[in-house]
Amino acid sequence: AGGLGIAVKKAAEFEAGMSEVRAISGASGKEFEVLSDKAREMGAKTSFSATEAAEGLKYMALAGWDTNSMLTGIEPVLYLAEAGALELGRASDLVTDSMSALGLSANDLVPYLDKVAQTSRKSNTDIDALMEAMVVAGGTFSRFNVPLEEANAFLGVLANRGTKGTEAGTALNAIMDRLTSGTGQAAKALDELGISAFDSEGN
Numbered sequence: 001a002g003g004l005g006i007a008v009k010k011a012a013e014f015e016a017g018m019s020e021v022r023a024i025s026g027a028s029g030k031e032f033e034v035l036s037d038k039a040r041e042m043g044a045k046t047s048f049s050a051t052e053a054a055e056g057l058k059y060m061a062l063a064g065w066d067t068n069s070m071l072t073g074i075e076p077v078l079y080l081a082e083a084g085a086l087e088l089g090r091a092s093d094l095v096t097d098s099m100s101a102l103g104l105s106a107n108d109l110v111p112y113l114d115k116v117a118q119t120s121r122k123s124n125t126d127i128d129a130l131m132e133a134m135v136v137a138g139g140t141f142s143r144f145n146v147p148l149e150e151a152n153a154f155l156g157v158l159a160n161r162g163t164k165g166t167e168a169g170t171a172l173n174a175i176m177d178r179l180t181s182g183t184g185q186a187a188k189a190l191d192e193l194g195i196s197a198f199d200s201e202g203n
Contacts, residue, residue: 017054025061055089063096069106084127094131101138123156136169
């Protein structure tokens with residue numbers, strides 16, 4: 001009886017989670033059925049439950065991802081969460097927020113996650129802190145067209161010097177602002193070196 005009660009509770013939690021996904025994404029009929037099946041599949045083949053997979057889908061829906069993007073995106077995000085020892089909902093939230101800040105689309109997911117995982121392995125930071133930094137500094141990287149490899153390298157170097165997470169993102173924003181504002185000590189130093197942050201066309 002106790003086991004049945006737990007099973008019924010878990011089923012109810014899953015249904016509630018998927019109801020949130022349906023309400024946020026607007027998926028209905030076949031689309032909703034496919035999303036539910038995907039969440040159950042992830043719950044059966046990974047260390048996360050179907051309910052946790054539903055929470056991951058919810059954050060993707062909140063980011064405006066369509067059904068196909070959610071279906072293809074949930075598994076890579078799940079593996080990233082496993083690698084970073086993160087809750088799946090937390091990982092999905094960080095991934096979608098940081099990609100939005102960087103101006104990336106769902107099609108960029110896998111190469112982005114590959115670079116994040118590689119940077120976390122090769123520098124003194126973890127996946128959680130690295131993506132927190134990307135959430136804060138992503139807009140700056142996007143504005144200055146900084147390639148993802150360089151963006152990760154910047155944050156990896158800062159992490160190796162003890163500056164991580166949101167602190168690293170804030171520091172990076174300040175650095176880029178000072179180097180490009182045309183005023184202050186940084187501008188004076190660049191002028192003395194004969195260096196300009198912009199070319200003749202203002203790029």
